[in-house]
Amino acid sequence: MNIIAVGLNHRTAPVELRERFAVSESRLPEALARLKRWPGIDEGVILSTCNRVELYAVVKETAHGVESPRDYLVTLAADISLEQLEPHLYCLDGAEAIRHLFRVAASLDSMVVGEPQILGQVKEAYDVALIHKATGVVLNKVMKKAISVGKRVRTETGIAEHAVSVSYAAVELAKKIFQNLSEKTVLLVGIGEMGKLAARHLIGAGVRHVMIANRNYERAIDLAKRFDALPVPFNQVHHEMAGADIVLCATASDTYVIGPDDVHRALRSRKNRPMFLIDISDPRNIDPAVGSLDNAYLYNIDDLQSQVVTNLEQRRLEALKAEDIVRGEVPPVVLWLKSLEVVPTIVALRRKADSILREEIDRILAKLGPLSPRQRELVEELATAITNKLLHSPLIALKAEADSSNGALFAETAQRLFDLEKELESIAKAQSSGQERG
Amino acid sequence: MNVLFFEVTLLFYFLGTTLFLVQLAGRWEGIWKLSFVVAGIGFVFHTLALVSRMIEGGHIPLTSMHEALSFFSWALVLFFLVVELRYRVHILGSFILPMAFVSLISAAALPKEIRVLEPIFRNVWMHVTLSLLGTVAFAVAFIAGLMYLIQEHMLKSKHLDGLYRKLPALDFLDELNGKAISFGFPLLTLGIITGALFAEFARGSFLNWNAEQIGALGTWLFYLIVLLGRVTVGWRAKKAAYLTVVGFAGVVFTLVGVILKGQHPFA
Numbered sequence: 001m002n003i004i005a006v007g008l009n010h011r012t013a014p015v016e017l018r019e020r021f022a023v024s025e026s027r028l029p030e031a032l033a034r035l036k037r038w039p040g041i042d043e044g045v046i047l048s049t050c051n052r053v054e055l056y057a058v059v060k061e062t063a064h065g066v067e068s069p070r071d072y073l074v075t076l077a078a079d080i081s082l083e084q085l086e087p088h089l090y091c092l093d094g095a096e097a098i099r100h101l102f103r104v105a106a107s108l109d110s111m112v113v114g115e116p117q118i119l120g121q122v123k124e125a126y127d128v129a130l131i132h133k134a135t136g137v138v139l140n141k142v143m144k145k146a147i148s149v150g151k152r153v154r155t156e157t158g159i160a161e162h163a164v165s166v167s168y169a170a171v172e173l174a175k176k177i178f179q180n181l182s183e184k185t186v187l188l189v190g191i192g193e194m195g196k197l198a199a200r201h202l203i204g205a206g207v208r209h210v211m212i213a214n215r216n217y218e219r220a221i222d223l224a225k226r227f228d229a230l231p232v233p234f235n236q237v238h239h240e241m242a243g244a245d246i247v248l249c250a251t252a253s254d255t256y257v258i259g260p261d262d263v264h265r266a267l268r269s270r271k272n273r274p275m276f277l278i279d280i281s282d283p284r285n286i287d288p289a290v291g292s293l294d295n296a297y298l299y300n301i302d303d304l305q306s307q308v309v310t311n312l313e314q315r316r317l318e319a320l321k322a323e324d325i326v327r328g329e330v331p332p333v334v335l336w337l338k339s340l341e342v343v344p345t346i347v348a349l350r351r352k353a354d355s356i357l358r359e360e361i362d363r364i365l366a367k368l369g370p371l372s373p374r375q376r377e378l379v380e381e382l383a384t385a386i387t388n389k390l391l392h393s394p395l396i397a398l399k400a401e402a403d404s405s406n407g408a409l410f411a412e413t414a415q416r417l418f419d420l421e422k423e424l425e426s427i428a429k430a431q432s433s434g435q436e437r438g
Numbered sequence: 439m440n441v442l443f444f445e446v447t448l449l450f451y452f453l454g455t456t457l458f459l460v461q462l463a464g465r466w467e468g469i470w471k472l473s474f475v476v477a478g479i480g481f482v483f484h485t486l487a488l489v490s491r492m493i494e495g496g497h498i499p500l501t502s503m504h505e506a507l508s509f510f511s512w513a514l515v516l517f518f519l520v521v522e523l524r525y526r527v528h529i530l531g532s533f534i535l536p537m538a539f540v541s542l543i544s545a546a547a548l549p550k551e552i553r554v555l556e557p558i559f560r561n562v563w564m565h566v567t568l569s570l571l572g573t574v575a576f577a578v579a580f581i582a583g584l585m586y587l588i589q590e591h592m593l594k595s596k597h598l599d600g601l602y603r604k605l606p607a608l609d610f611l612d613e614l615n616g617k618a619i620s621f622g623f624p625l626l627t628l629g630i631i632t633g634a635l636f637a638e639f640a641r642g643s644f645l646n647w648n649a650e651q652i653g654a655l656g657t658w659l660f661y662l663i664v665l666l667g668r669v670t671v672g673w674r675a676k677k678a679a680y681l682t683v684v685g686f687a688g689v690v691f692t693l694v695g696v697i698l699k700g701q702h703p704f705a
Binding site: 162173175176177178179268270271272273274291294295297299303307310314 | 589593594596598599602603605606607608609610612613671672673674675676677
């Protein structure tokens with residue numbers, strides 16, 4: 001038994017290729033049903049987002065396990081052969097597959113590291129697979145663990161903190177000047193793309209009052225309708241500024257539109273309530289001298305850009321911490337997976353029985369005092385016979401199920417019933433040290 | 439008993455202060471809760487210390503500088519706990535707890551014995567409580583002002599990291615500053631009036647122009663101007679922050695003067 005991850009993502013495949021593999025929500029039940037019937041696969045989860053299409057599968061055979069999930073994945077796109085896909089595909093197994101899943105859930109494998117959607121998408125993919133009974137003992141545990149690792153990374157590191165786009169950086173700044181954006185008014189001067197984007201982000205962050213000014217008043221009226229905003233004639237900008245807490249300036253003018261005197265007047269009539277002025281135009285539209293006025297906070301596109309760079313750098317550092325967390329979470333899962341295999345369970349059960357047998361024989365012989373060799377033999381025979389007969393049926397059942405999809409379930413049940421944790425651990429340790437030496 | 443409680447409080451406030459200062463430097467999510475709990479436990483012991491002192495002395499424990507500083511520290515921590523529960527401005531603790539601790543350790547350095555009150559001093563607690571609560575409000579205004587100036591500097595210099603991330607929004611701090619002063623000013627006013635009445639009653643004169651009375655009146659006048667300036671001509675934001683920081687320095691100066699000169703019936 002082994003766990004496999006195969007797929008293609010934003011790094012390995014262009015979007016044209018990823019698109020063709022994407023499994024839409026409506027197609028997912030059919031795809032999962034087919035997956036369940038696919039030979040060699042016991043369990044599976046399909047994760048399909050715009051940045052990746054991945055299949056996590058539990059396969060019977062450890063050695064050649066990669067092939068059947070890979071063959072299945074190829075069938076997700078209509079007319080692509082394995083040869084065409086091969087260079088864009090990654091196939092991971094065992095600890096590597098688990099680590100990959102954890103990294104994905106922790107948003108470490110995302111295009112923008114720390115982006116918040118992926119964890120929800122992993123959860124969704126698992127939920128759908130669970131509903132359609134495509135998962136079993138192994139993936140139920142591993143997927144849940146992946147989700148909890150994703151959560152842990154989000155709360156324990158700053159990976160998802162701080163804006164990494166210019167317009168969101170503007171929103172973050174606005175929140176450090178104004179506690180409650182829903183009571184604040186934004187004045188958008190000029191209707192360039194950047195300006196609109198930043199305004200949209202501010203509205204998303206709670207701003208309710210928006211004024212829009214543009215040289216072409218008609219267009220201001222048009223846009224105002226869409227934003228549910230108030231259009232303002234361009235020559236009124238300086239006057240309306242007094243009522244604006246946030247001024248977003250993004251005109252195509254090549255001279256300053258707003259100067260220190262205008263802002264000074266506005267501040268005076270605002271009784272010095274702070275103003276946040278964002279100049280996202282190139283060349284600049286707000287005289288930099290405005291920045292030296294008390295209670296006026298002027299940021300231009302370069303300031304915001306450099307903040308984004310700082311934040312990205314910070315995320316990169318936080319990502320290192322996240323990688324550590326992921327690395328620490330993998331080995332226990334691998335150990336648990338190993339314990340699910342039937343063969344070690346049988347060995348463990350035998351070992352446990354033998355050690356109990358030895359202990360009890362020694363105890364009783366010590367109590368009985370001097371015995372003849374024949375008598376000793378009989379005592380040992382009796383104990384051995386009872387142990388063997390008792391173990392006979394469970395061992396046969398375990399062996400019979402070893403290769404079926406119920407193997408893991410039987411192994412886990414046997415471990416619980418006979419309390420084999422200690423024995424399994426020593427077997428796993430012996431195995432892994434043997435592997436290292438080999 | 440009250441001394442034991444007092445010492446336990448001191449220990450917890452020390453721990454709380456340390457934890458809260460650590461948070462200024464680093465990031466460790468869990469530590470906020472821990473610091474809050476430590477401050478909370480400290481506060482419970484502090485309350486026990488005040489109550490047991492009251493029972494042991496048989497009067498409200500606001501009759502010496504030691505008691506006044508201890509009460510001041512208690513009220514500050516109470517304010518922090520309430521605000522923290524309501525608004526979750528963790529970083530406030532990093533400013534308030536050190537102040538409460540310094541105030542409490544100054545109290546520890548002063549004579550701790552419970553005074554036997556002459557009957558004439560029986561009602562002095564009114565004057566002391568009002569003045570102290572006013573001072574607590576000014577301390578809060580001071581802290582809000584200080585935080586404002588730091589955040590303001592961060593935003594102006596475009597150094598958007600470290601404390602910038604932890605400090606709340608400018609207008610929140612300005613509002614806290616304004617509220618604290620409009621709350622503290624009437625308290626101080628009543629404190630001064632009751633003090634004058636008490637002086638009239640005890641010494642036969644409202645005012646005898648000693649240093650701490652001049653200090654108190656100066657403080658009162660200062661905050662009156664700050665308050666009026668805010669309401670009428672928009673002395674808010676940076677200016678208000680500066681004024682309250684400077685103003686509180688004046689308050690501390692007056693208090694230290696009272697302690698050192700020892701003229702007040704208190705010291």
